[in-house]
Every structure is written in structure tokens, then in C-alpha cells.
Amino acid sequence: MSKLYTFLKYFFITFWTVFVVAPFLWAVSTSFKDFQSVNSKVTYIPWLDFEPTLEGWRVLIKSPAKGGVDIVEPYFNSIFVTCTASLISIVLGTLAAYALSRFTFKAGFVRNNDITFFFISQRIMPPIVLSIPFFIFLSTIGLLDSLLGLVVVYIVLLMPIAVWIMVDFFNRVPKELDETALIDGCNPYQAFYKVVLPNSIPGLIVAGMFCIIFGWIDFFFAFILTFTEVQLLPVKVVALNSSITPWWSLSASALVSVAPLIIVAFIVERYLSKGNLSGALK
């Protein structure tokens, strides 16, 4: 029984790994090929099967005037928008989540859970419902087609994720921990940043990861709310046309656009497995 289980487990893990990694390897090898290597016959291994070239990668940083696709500017736009929006979302979301977890709010029939649900409900709606309000909103305040406008919209999208994750996290941090900090001479702000926050790093990292992922991969709002001035990476990559841009450059651009997420995943994995809070409460 357990042998069969082990066998099946590793079988599926292997299967899944191949399933996920193979396209990446394919893209990596394609990005180093030239016209000859892509079109002549099926080739896999550099130097042996084909002569690798950096031409596909060079095209990415050349300006369109020189026959390149120039994804450098959209790349930095995406980094700026994602990081700024994630950071602000995490800061605001963490504070909101702490309040929702520790204090009791009453306003009419509204209670803490209703407020938490209000945050999360922003993500329940299909994004297309929000597109027109956002468009009108940004055009009214004159932030259409600008980085700042995108940051504002992304905060609206990302903060619910941060609140959701952090409320759940703080609810699992025993209230007695804050109380002990108060008794030990911290005022409420010190209790928050000296005791609660250092013990919330795993939660902050998970929330940060989700914010970065959702911010980075968003295509819809980046597409609708920008025209000519500002372009984000997902829009730029999708706009590349295989009849104009060669396959090797498409592969390279796809790889550079997922690279940050892979790095994020590796960093986060390390923190997630640490499990930092087990000593707080038996």
C-alpha cells in the first residue's frame, strides 16, 4: 500500500514537473536559436544540435527604429507599478487587517466581518465590471494613460488580497501576545511594530508575493487604461506579433516577463517552510 503510494506520488510529481518545465526549456532553447536552427529541423541541444546566438535577446533592447522591440521601458514601468502598488497595499492592508483582527467595530449593522467581506468582495466581481467605472474615474481625475493612475487602480486590486491574507494571519496570532507586550511596557504602537510585526513576517511575505504576482500578471486593466504614453509589460508582450517579431525574440520576451515571478517564488518558498509562529501558542 505505502509502496504503491510512494510510487504514484513520485510518478505524478515527475509527470507534473515535466509538464511544467518542458515548455520553459523549449522556450529557453528557442530563444538562443537563429532562423536556420528554428526552421531547418527539430533541434534541442545547443552547440551540439545548433549554434546558439544572442540575437533573439538583443532584439529586446533595440529600439523599434533599429528593428528591435524595446521591452526595457515597459519592463521598468511594470516593475514600478507592481512594486509601488504592492508596497502601499501591504502597508495599508496590514494596518487595516490588524485593526480588523484586534478591535471591534460597530456602525449600524456593520461589524468587523462585514468590513472584511467588503474588502474581499472587490475581488469577487469579474474585473470587466470594474473597467468602465475605473476608466471614467481615471479620466475624470486626469490620470488615464499614466503610471500614477495604474498605481491607484492596482492598489484597489491588490489591497483586498493583502487584507484578506493578513486578517487571517493576525487572527492566528494570539491576542495574549499583544497584551503581554502592553504589560511589558509597550504602548499600542510599539506593541504592533516591536512584537506583532516581527512575528508576522511569514504572513507579510505571502501577502507580498500574492500582490506582486497579481500585479505583475494583470493584463486587463493595463490594456484598458493605457494607450500610447505608458505601456506595461504584459500588454507589450501580447502585442508582439509572430509574423513580424521572430520566434526567438518572442521566446526571450516571454522568459524575461516570467523571470521575476520565478525569483519571487524561490524566495517565498524558503520563508513559507520556516513556519515561524509555532512557539507563540501551544
Added chain:
Amino acid sequence: MNLIGEKISYRPDEQFHLNDVSFNFKKGNLYTILGRTLSGKTTLLKTIAGLLNPDQGSISFEEKDFIKIPVWERNVAMVYQQFINYPHLNVYENITFPLEQRKLSPEQIKKDVDEALKTVGLVGFENRKIQELSGGQQQRVALARSLAKKAKILLLDEPLVNLDYKLREQLREEFKRIFSEGLSQDTILIYSTTDPQEVMELNGEVIVLDEGKVLQKGPAKEIFENPSNLKVAEISNDPPMNVLKGSKNSKNLNFENISLEIPNHFKNLEDKDYNFGIRASEIKLDENGEEFEIELAEISGSETLLHLKRGNSKIIALIEEVMNFKIHEKVKINFNANKFYAFAEDEKLVSSPYGGTNG
């Protein structure tokens, strides 16, 4: 210069968590708060610490209105029943935390922390992470942090309840030593527990709390010998004191078709109905005794707890040896009438074998 609470009430919802509680705690003394779960022990300690504000009543300490002072300026220390330490700090940093918060000099901090570590027996564990410690050790760290603070009010909220039996016994012994050695003469120590045995061993002044109300105050011995009413008698005994509804006439005590001779301390009682109280340990197996049916027999350590039934009365007998009984088996037991308590029908103590009455 005492910690004085007057008519404290706290009622966050429909029920009273504290109901008209008053106390006067003197420096250098040990006070135990005895009560069952949800009786308001934790609420009372949190109110003293300042984590809760009572709806009514006042607390003053050293002639200052305590309620106006925020928690972080009160200089109290508290140990929770859960083992609460700062998980991101190691043992040493955990204990220094409150001292650094008070901006003491590094030399002073080192001295206080080393002393506290020695008192709780954790020397050599300074650099351990909290997560690497056992439950008992974690609770020692929490205690060391409270001791190192040299707070004037030290609150211990059922500190042993989450430990396993062996550790609890061991730590309870150490607590007695720590309380007599490790505390200065102007500390007020307040210890809450559900366990009557802890109360007896610590032997301080006792406050019996039930449903937020103070039922009785006094030295441990007094609570044990003369519980002011049935509730106190139940709370302050483990297993709870047995209650037998019966009556006294000029010749006998009668309950469940059993007649006992009137013991000396009942001689002056009126002839009427009473609730008789008898401790589980004062019931003995006896061939010539009265017949009861066994409902349940529990063996705990070196003792056997017999849950017995006769008529409408259910009692528990504590037999001081390990014996095997069958359920529904009949046993014969003997009551020691000299150890009977008499409570009136309104549950107040009328007569006790130790001579006390409730007036």
C-alpha cells in the same frame, strides 16, 4: 499603599464577568483566586493589569487611581495560562524585553536577567529559541520575564493548567520556593487557579470567585475548614464536596433511609431539613456500612474514585488504594459523622466540624 479594588463590575454582554468585586491586597502577600473556568478569574486579573476597564468601580494602588494609568505604565507583570513568549526573540532577549522597554542600564539588565534565569532554573538556555523549549520551559521563561521586571504587582493566571501532570507537580513545588525567595517584600502576588490543592499548598489569602461574584475571602485554611456556603464547598474541594439532602431530629441524622448518630458539633442544631456535606475522602469502605451502587469507578494514580448512587443521592468516595470494581456492583460504605457539614436550605453554612458557622 495597598492595591484596593472597590465594587468592580464588568459586563460586556448579557452576563456579568465581574459582579461587585472588592478587594484589599497588601504588599508582600500572596493572594490566590479560586474559581471554576469562566468564573471571572482572568477578567479580574486583566482588570488589575489594565487590559480591561471595568464598567463600574475603582482600583487604586499606592493611593493613585489605577484606572487612569494605561497598561504600559502600570508596572505589573502577568503570566498567562497559555505559554506566551515572544517567538521572534530567544530566551535571553525575551527576558530583557520589558527591561529594555524601561530603559534600564545594560549592567542592571544583565544582573536582573541572570538572577531571574537562576531562580527559574534556565541558566544555559539563554540562546535557545522559544520554539525549541518544552511547555514547562516556556512557562519558566514567561515567569522569568515577570520576575526580572521586579514589578510591584505580579499576576499569574492559571500558570500550571496547560502542563502535564508530572510537570505541574514539579513546577508547583518550585513556585513555592520561587515565591518565598525570588520576590521582594513589596510585591503583591496574585495567583488564580481552578485547583483547590494548589490553593492549599500555596497557603495564601484566598478569594473564591463564582460567576463574577466573590463568595468568600479568607486564609486557605479557613476556606477549607469553614466554606461559607455550598458553592464554596464544591469549588474548594476536588472532588467537590458531596451533598446529601436530609434532616436532623432529636435522635438521628437521616438521609436516604440512613440514620447516623448526631455528632457533637451538631448537638445544638435545630431539628429540621439540611443539606449535609461530606468530603469524598471521609467516606470509607466498611463491611457493616450502608449499601450504595457503583455508577463509575476511576483509578487515578494511587487512588480510586467511586461514583456512588443510592435513591436520589449521588456521591463520590475517594478510596486511597487502587481497587477494581464492577459497574452496578453494590458496595458498603461508612460515613464519618464527625466530619459532616450542615448547610441550611438556602445553602449557607450552619455548622462545620471545625467549629465555624456563618452566623
